[in-house]
Structures are given as structure tokens and as C-alpha cells.
Amino acid sequence: MNGLSDFWAGSDGIGRTVALLLLAMSVGAWVLIVWKTWLLRRALRGQRDSVAAFWQAPNLKDGRERVAQLDREQVLLGMVDAAAAQPMAGTLQGSASAEAQLTRRLRDALHEGLGRLQSGQVFLASVGATSPFIGLFGTVWGIYHALLGISTAGSLSIDKVAGPVGEALIMTAAGLAVAIPAVLAYNLFGKWLGALEAELEGFAHDLRDLVLTGR
Numbered sequence: 001m002n003g004l005s006d007f008w009a010g011s012d013g014i015g016r017t018v019a020l021l022l023l024a025m026s027v028g029a030w031v032l033i034v035w036k037t038w039l040l041r042r043a044l045r046g047q048r049d050s051v052a053a054f055w056q057a058p059n060l061k062d063g064r065e066r067v068a069q070l071d072r073e074q075v076l077l078g079m080v081d082a083a084a085a086q087p088m089a090g091t092l093q094g095s096a097s098a099e100a101q102l103t104r105r106l107r108d109a110l111h112e113g114l115g116r117l118q119s120g121q122v123f124l125a126s127v128g129a130t131s132p133f134i135g136l137f138g139t140v141w142g143i144y145h146a147l148l149g150i151s152t153a154g155s156l157s158i159d160k161v162a163g164p165v166g167e168a169l170i171m172t173a174a175g176l177a178v179a180i181p182a183v184l185a186y187n188l189f190g191k192w193l194g195a196l197e198a199e200l201e202g203f204a205h206d207l208r209d210l211v212l213t214g215r
Helices: 002-010 013-055 060-070 075-084 098-117 121-153 158-168 170-213
Strands: none
Touching (some): 013 075, 013 098, 060 075
């Protein structure tokens, strides 16, 4: 704690801004990690239970009711509603065949559901990619500021150099500490999202065949 307090006391406005930026990125990343872990795990459970319940239903209406109860994130529900919607008329979209309209509705519902689940991925990727460089910039600036202070004092020794430089290196460690959890979470969430997307695409394909061949 003394090192951090000494660094904060000896730093200037730019160094403190970098430190606060890394702190904000870390807090934001961890909040997002906790929230997306809860969201995606619930979506995975809901998707598995909803698909099983839907195909055991006697008809599309009962299947929708079962999905509405189990699909808490309403990812599959949008596709079921899209499958049950009636073809439109009087528009360019309505001029297409019923099969093309069904495909379009299912695709739009699939993309909308995946878009909700993918929210926050860009932030995690940005934090993981930029925070090490922000920490490195803070280190370079801290060393420069420390050496500038030493030169102004007019005396130079190992003790006077090692302390400020060591405190400045804290910024590099902070940047890595922010980046590593964000990168690991991004990769894990990407794996979960890939599994969800594959299952949802398969469900959309089967649902399309069901509607086209008769309910």
C-alpha cells in the first residue's frame, strides 16, 4: 500500500489519469464478466430445456407456450413467433414467396437474439487489447516524471532512481492485471456463444422445415 500511495502522491495529472482509467476499465470489465457469466449460463440452460420441451409439444401453439416459460432470455421465443407469423402483402418483402419470407423472419429473429447475447464482447476485447499499452504508457510517463524530478533535485543515486522507477512499473503490472481477466473471459464467452449460435441455427433450420412441411 505504501508503494501505491507513494506513487499516487508523486505522480502528476497524466499519471493519475492513466491510473484512474485502468481502474475504470478493470471495474467495468469485472462487472461485465459477472453479468455475462450469469446471462450466458442462464441462456444455455434455457436453450437446452426449451428445445427439448418444444419438440415434445403436440403443436406449434403449445410449443410456443412451453418455450415462453423456459426461455428466460427469449432467444428461441423470437424464432417461434417468426415461424408463426403470417406472410405480409403489399410490400417488397411481401412480394417474395412465403418460403423466402419465413427464412427472412427466422434469420432476423436469430440475429436479434444473438445480438443481445453478444453485447459487451467488444468492450472486453477492447479492454484486453488496450489496457497493457495504457499501462505501458503510464510506466514510461512515470519514469520520465521521476527522472525529471531527480534531475531537478540535482543529485543522483541508485536509491533515488530505484524507488520512483519501481513505483512507475506498477502501471505495467496494473495494465496486465486488467487485460488478462478480460481476455480470458472474452475467449470463454466466445466459446459459449459459438455453442449457442450453432444450436440456435439448427433449431431455426428444423423450425423452418416444420412450418414448410405442415404443422
